[in-house]
C-alpha cells in the first residue's frame with residue numbers, strides 16, 4: 001500500500017486530509033516539519049507538505065526528505081501568492097504543487113501520478129540491478145559472448161528460447177553491457193497488457209483523448225528514453241498493433257493516443273519470444289516486415305537439456321541464494337543428487353530448477369517427484385568381496401570428509417569444528433586422501 005505522509009499545521013485541514021486519503025492509502029501525519037522527520041524512518045512514498053509551517057518551512061523539509069528518502073515524491077501545498085516559492089520547490093525536486101484551497105479531485109490525480117512515477121522508477125531501478133548469469137558450458141558461453149557483441153551495437157535484438165531459459169535475463173545482460181547501461185531498462189509484456197490499452201500504455205495519451213483523460217500521460221516509450229525498451233512475448237502482440245511497432249522500430253516515431261504530432265524516441269529495442277516467429281509469419285499470424293526488422297540479430301537461449309553440465313553450478317547457486325533469502329540452512333547437494341538432476345527433462349528449464357530448489361529449501365529436505373526422499377546426508381559404501389576392513393574405513397572417511405568439505409565450502413577449520421576433530425589430524429587425513 002502506498003504510504004502518504006501529511007505535514008500540515010492546521011488541524012482541521014490535516015484531519016480532513018487524513019480522512020480523505022486514509023481510505024485508499026496508509027496515512028500518517030504531523031503538524032510540523034520537525035515532528036514529521038521522525039516518520040521518515042518509515043519511508044513514505046509520497047509526502048504531502050504545506051509550504052508555510054511553524055518552524056522549518058516546507059522547502060527545508062523537502063531537502064530533508066530528498067536526502068533521507070530520495071525515492072519519495074513530495075507534493076507541496078501552497079496558499080495564493082506563494083507561487084514563486086512553489087516554483088523554487090519544483091526546482092529543488094518537488095514532484096508538483098497544489099494550490100489552496102485544495103481541489104480534492106486534483107489532489108487525487110496528483111497522488112496517482114506520483115504513484116505512477118514511483119512505480120516506473122522502481123521498474124527502471126530493477127533494470128540496473130546487478131545479477132548473476134551463470135553457466136560454464138560452451139554453448140552457454142557462446143550465447144553470452146554473442147549477447148555481449150550485440151550489446152555494443154544499437155541494433156534491435158531478438159531473444160528466442162524455450163520458457164525459463166533466461167530470455168529476460170539475457171535482455172538485461174545486453175542492456176547492462178550496452179552504452180545505454182546508465183539509462184533506464186523498461187520492460188513491456190506484450191501479452192499482459194489488454195489490446196485496447198496497449199497503445200496508451202506504450203505511447204501515452206494526450207489530455208482529453210478519452211473520457212477520464214484529464215491530463216496527458218507519458219507512455220513506456222517515453223519512459224525508456226535514452227535507454228532500452230524490452231518487448232517480452234512479442235509473439236503475442238496482436239496483428240493490428242504490429243504496424244505501429246514496426247514504425248517505432250524503424251524510425252523511432254510514434255503518436256500519443258489522441259495526439260496529432262509525431263514524437264521521436266531514442267531507445268534501443270530488445271524483443272523476446274518463446275514462439276516460433278518464422279512459422280507464425282508463414283501462417284500469417286505475424287507480420288513478415290516486422291519479423292525481418294527485429295530478427296536480423298537473434299540470440300537463441302539454449303535449453304537446459306543442451307547444457308546439462310551447467311545443472312550442478314546452477315543448482316548450487318540457487319541453493320545458496322534461496323536459503324540465504326529464506327534464512328534457512330542450505331541443504332547439501334550430493335553428487336548422487338546432482339546426477340539425478342542431470343537426467344531430468346527440464347521442460348521449464350532454469351526456472352523449473354530454481355523452483356525445485358526453492359521447494360526443497362521450504363520443505364527442509366530433498367524430495368523428487370517420484371515421492372522418494374533423498375537424504376542429502378547419506379554416505380554409501382560399495383560392498384566388494386576383495387575389500388578389507390581398512391579399505392572400507394578409508395572409503396568411508398574419504399567420503400565423509402569430502403561431504404563436509406563441500407558443506408563448508410572448503411573451510412577446513414569449520415569441518416574440524418563440526419566433526420569435533422583435531423585440526424592437524426584432519427589436515428593429515430585430507431592430504432592422505434588427496435582432498
Ligand SMILES: Nc1ncnc2c1ncn2[C@@H]1O[C@H](COP(=O)(O)OP(=O)(O)OP(=O)(O)O)[C@@H](O)[C@H]1O
Nearest residue numbers: 132133134162163164165166167168169274350351
Ligand atoms: N544462467 C542463469 N543464471 C542464473 N539464473 C538464471 C539463469 N537463467 C535463468 N535464470 C533464472 O531463471 C528464471 C527464469 O529466467 P527468465 O525469466 O529470464 O526466463 P525466460 O526465458 O524469460 O522465461 P519465460 O519464457 O517463462 O518468460 C529467473 O529467475 C532467472 O533469474
Ligand SMILES: [Mg+2]
Nearest residue numbers: 167168232272
Ligand atoms: Mg520471460
